[in-house]
Amino acid sequence: MNASKRSRLSRRNMLWQTAAGLGAIFKMTEDRAAAQARGAAGQTPPGGPGRGGFPGRGGVRYGPINKFSAPSDLRITDLRAVTVAANFDYPIVRMDTNQGVYGLGEVRDGGFKGAALGLKPLLVGRNPLDITAILDAIRPYSGHGRQGGGYSAIDICLHDIVGKVFGVPIWRLLGDKKMDRVRLYADTTGTSDPKKYADRMLARKKLGFTYFKMDITYNFINVKPDHTDTYGTPTDKGIAYGGELITAVKDAIGWETPLATDTSSLRVRTVKDAIRVCRGWEKYQMAWIEDLFGTMGFNRWQDYKEVRAATSSKILTGEDGFGLEEAFKPLIDNRAVDLIHPDPGTSGACRETKRIADYAHAGGVQTALHMAGSPVGTMAAAHAACTMSNFVAMEVHAIDFISWWQQLVTGVPQPIVDQGFINVPDTPGLGLELNEPVVREHLREPGYFEPTPEYDKVRFVGRGTGGPWPHFNVDGVWVNERTSDY
Numbered sequence: 001m002n003a004s005k006r007s008r009l010s011r012r013n014m015l016w017q018t019a020a021g022l023g024a025i026f027k028m029t030e031d032r033a034a035a036q037a038r039g040a041a042g043q044t045p046p047g048g049p050g051r052g053g054f055p056g057r058g059g060v061r062y063g064p065i066n067k068f069s070a071p072s073d074l075r076i077t078d079l080r081a082v083t084v085a086a087n088f089d090y091p092i093v094r095m096d097t098n099q100g101v102y103g104l105g106e107v108r109d110g111g112f113k114g115a116a117l118g119l120k121p122l123l124v125g126r127n128p129l130d131i132t133a134i135l136d137a138i139r140p141y142s143g144h145g146r147q148g149g150g151y152s153a154i155d156i157c158l159h160d161i162v163g164k165v166f167g168v169p170i171w172r173l174l175g176d177k178k179m180d181r182v183r184l185y186a187d188t189t190g191t192s193d194p195k196k197y198a199d200r201m202l203a204r205k206k207l208g209f210t211y212f213k214m215d216i217t218y219n220f221i222n223v224k225p226d227h228t229d230t231y232g233t234p235t236d237k238g239i240a241y242g243g244e245l246i247t248a249v250k251d252a253i254g255w256e257t258p259l260a261t262d263t264s265s266l267r268v269r270t271v272k273d274a275i276r277v278c279r280g281w282e283k284y285q286m287a288w289i290e291d292l293f294g295t296m297g298f299n300r301w302q303d304y305k306e307v308r309a310a311t312s313s314k315i316l317t318g319e320d321g322f323g324l325e326e327a328f329k330p331l332i333d334n335r336a337v338d339l340i341h342p343d344p345g346t347s348g349a350c351r352e353t354k355r356i357a358d359y360a361h362a363g364g365v366q367t368a369l370h371m372a373g374s375p376v377g378t379m380a381a382a383h384a385a386c387t388m389s390n391f392v393a394m395e396v397h398a399i400d401f402i403s404w405w406q407q408l409v410t411g412v413p414q415p416i417v418d419q420g421f422i423n424v425p426d427t428p429g430l431g432l433e434l435n436e437p438v439v440r441e442h443l444r445e446p447g448y449f450e451p452t453p454e455y456d457k458v459r460f461v462g463r464g465t466g467g468p469w470p471h472f473n474v475d476g477v478w479v480n481e482r483t484s485d486y
């Protein structure tokens, strides 16, 4: 045995003995609430506060190491959900463990809780510290659009648990904090009336927002018959009317203020039409023009590349894309867009969205975030956003017309949206808990995190899931039982 191998073995032996000795001390002796409280206390550890972020941004206070958790013995025991009925449904998921610490997560706005709960048999019994391995295991069952919501909710739950166990905020599990607060951009309800549109946007500016987006849709420009063609695609006159809407809004909020536009419902179908729109609005220097080929058109990277090459308007897409390789890599590799726009509720939440943003940064592409969820999903996205070097702004939808949106959670300073920014907490995990009375007031269906035995059995059939499943055995006989044939 060579010296280096001997050294590794003796070090491993020492760690093992140390762990065994500490095991007796680190027994889980408290109930769930106490364990959660320990993990989220946010106390300054002995020896002074930890420090993060850039020099001059102030010390970051971490929570204490949770000595009532034995991370190596941590196991996922259950997965439950509630659905909050809001502007969209917010399916909120809770992942329980054998040590009382639990994690919260959220399925993409307008999605279904089953997207996450269906993954339960692939999760129960696993150690939530194995974040990457678990996410790899459930990745084949994710997808674009709302199908990405299950994977994304599980990612948030895992990071919330691991953050609580080790007493660090989620952002610390992803990277360095590049900013203490995350800039939000205000989406707004649209209209074909320039004056009304301007008034609505100005009202948002008075809330403190510094970055804005307006939808320009078929409905908003189709005020005269010659504004669209037979297929609903804007004519040059329709594009000019869109310009009138933009002008009214810019006159209200200031021409120097960043203003983007979402064109996913403008019924642009071809590259040539997209170029006409982008060139027609170049003089407004929009912060970006979004989803020219619809929200699911992000895979048309060749078309976007042509459009981008033909205009000085900035191009953005991506809110329905899941995963770096599955959705964003071609857009970035081919310089097809100026900005990507993942929704962490679809794109893979904390870890995958950070991975996507880092790849975009290396490729010279900026990252804005789509978001229309509850404070749970929004805060998870904020944790990821504050670690991104190329972050621009994150969307917020419901802030001014759902009065109880911010009251859905506790544990974070209120208002959560403060003058158009979110302050990213330094407390463990997500840094928030559900405000049960408010959540109960707005449930889509009765019950509060009820048991989910209907999801105990494997929902996705495949190799290694334990069977039984119908198949031909080695004798060519059709059976529905577990065999060793595979």
Ligand SMILES: [Mg+2]
Pocket (backbone or CB within 6 Å): 262, 264, 290, 291, 319
């Ligand atoms: Mg959009």
